[in-house]
Amino acid sequence: MRFFNTEQGVYTLLTMTAVLWGGNAVAAKYTVGELPPVTTAFLRFAAVSVILIVLAFYIEGKKCLPRREQLPGIIAMGLTGIALFNFLIYSGVKLSTATNMSLLNAVGPVTTACLAALLLNERLTLRQLAGVAISFFGVIIVVAKGSLAVLTGLSFNIGDIMLALAQVSWAVYSVIGRKVMRTMSALAATAWASVVGSLILFIIARMEGFNGTIALSFFGWVSMAYMVLGSGCLAFFWWNHGVSVLGPHRAAIFMNIVPVAGTILAVLLVNEAVSWQQIAGAMLIIAGVYLTTQSSD
Template identity: 30%
Template sequence: MNSKQLVWSDFVIYLKLTCVAVLWGGTFIAGRLTVSEVPAQIAALMRFIVASVLLVAILIKVEGSFKKINFKQHLLTASMGLTGVYTYNIFFFGALSYMEAGRTALFVSLSPILTIIAARVLFREKLSTLNYWGVILAFFGTLLVVTKGHIFSQLNASFGTGELMMSCAVLSWVAYTLLCKKTTGLSPLIMTTYSTLWGLVFLLIGFIAEIQAWQIFTFHARTYLSILYLGALGTVLAFVWYAQGISKIGTSRTIIFNNLVPLFAVLLAFLLLNEPITLSMLIGGILSFSGVLLTNIKN
């Protein structure tokens, strides 16, 4: 592959990861709409039923059959399903039941830094000094966006059930991202399909304990659309592209795009819900994008 092809390949991955940030920004709005009518456990279950059906259909279409994997690969994808699908979504939807989407997004900004530190320790994945400055810049920009410039007042806010749940969600996603790095020999599509199926199994097992409390819910049309969005775009498309990013440019340079998720969540809230955007949020967005660019500059 020549230099022009390499540059184009990297550009495509960066574009996909930016789109992932947009899609995940939308999950905060869709998730908030969903949990206003559906319990967190049911919301997560419905999201991954949709995602599992679509992923299996796509895998059979692309590969020609449902590809089997070995025992070790099952262990890895099961661990990914447990962390990135089951525990993350239970805590994510649970947190949205207790706190507003903006404060929830504040915790998401912690996942890139935690993941980059872990990747450095576990995988010896190195970044240049300039790249690390980019990480710090992106983090600070994200804080400006989600706190609307009132960083210290938000950081000093009380730490309750929602904050605890979101902290657990962040740690779950860090674990999922690191496990993505370990799934050598699997394409992003196969890896995402199996981890999603395993996650669905764990969600179904967890649902058994809640089955006595099950009742028939009457949903608004927007709830069905939100669940479809969460399953098809927020999971199938976003998870596959995220896995491609880790495979192509590494864990650290992929996870930094998560700093753009709160930015796009705020932007979508402005476009769809007419929520205001302040000057500090605009400055924070510029800093976040600049930080992501700096982190992805290669030596």
């Protein structure tokens, strides 16, 4: 287990996190088709909360209980990274397109790096900044499939504004999480933030019409199980652990692996075709991640 506390171990966990989040789109495709979006997010994080709280008490005992001075940070994490982020993502994609969503997601690492520099005084080297730029360019190629017409033909609306704000919300979550996890384990911080976020999502789900009825097909339940255990419990815990070790600015670059992982999983699971432009973009993303994860000289 010591390996996962080293930089190489954390890189491994963050890469697996990106793969799990890449598969989340495939899983959510079934579930969101059967339940309203915010209700889906609430049920997902309610289950995540229960599992992580039980696990935190089992491993840490009463030490996992947050102290009074830690509560503002935990509440802020739950508000920004769980409740607000999911609300903006699910609501924004309704009014936007998958292309715009993927493109705006690529802004996340840059936003996180800027906030970390401003609030935490964590700065990237020139080599790491070059990695961010190369990875961002790779995401654009993947999204546009190498066609300039796709980018010039983009139109933006209120949904796109919500998706952009979601990236700001995630960046704030990561920066706050870095501070919280200086005095609390990643497991406990993830667990209590999930509790706060799920409570807020429950209020929104009630406004959306949720009355306690959960009608899911077999594949819907399988997808929900994946979103709870895989892209929920494991991914969020690994992400927060990565942030606590590397800092939000270096962890954020792994978010650019998500569309690559999603594309590969779509090819494997639903037989979608992949173009050479997407392969080239994926190689740039991986190269950018490699540069960004190199230690400062």
